[in-house]
Amino acid sequence: MPVYEYEPKNHDCLMCDGRVDVIQSVHDEPLIYCPSCGLEVRRVISRATFKLSGSTPNDKAGRKGFTTFRKAEKGVWEKVGGEGPDILAGTKEDIAAVEAEKAPAKKVLDLDNLPD
Numbered sequence: 001m002p003v004y005e006y007e008p009k010n011h012d013c014l015m016c017d018g019r020v021d022v023i024q025s026v027h028d029e030p031l032i033y034c035p036s037c038g039l040e041v042r043r044v045i046s047r048a049t050f051k052l053s054g055s056t057p058n059d060k061a062g063r064k065g066f067t068t069f070r071k072a073e074k075g076v077w078e079k080v081g082g083e084g085p086d087i088l089a090g091t092k093e094d095i096a097a098v099e100a101e102k103a104p105a106k107k108v109l110d111l112d113n114l115p116d
């Protein structure tokens with residue numbers, strides 16, 4: 001369970017020394033009132049002392065606004081992190097173009113039609 005830190009909102013909290021740590025589930029709503037003094041508090045997000053367990057580099061990229069995809073099959077990429085579309089699928093023409101680019105270029109010398 002993560003420990004969230006709260007600080008008083010628009011007042012000095014006399015009972016909790018300015019900050020109060022509350023152990024909460026990540027699914028709990030943030031507290032509005034200080035559990036010690038009952039005055040309004042706000043959660044200090046940056047001080048939450050827990051580590052996301054399924055945090056992957058792709059999640060981190062997503063938090064920075066990047067969408068990460070992995071190739072699922074030929075011409076289809078599925079999202080592994082970020083806010084972008086869940087699936088990227090190329091058209092048949094796109095896939096053909098990519099395959100054509102990958103194929104080694106063949107040099108054909110046509111002896112009957114040599115350039116001048």
Ligand SMILES: [Zn+2]
Pocket residue numbers: 013014015016020034035036037038039
């Ligand atoms: Zn308080």
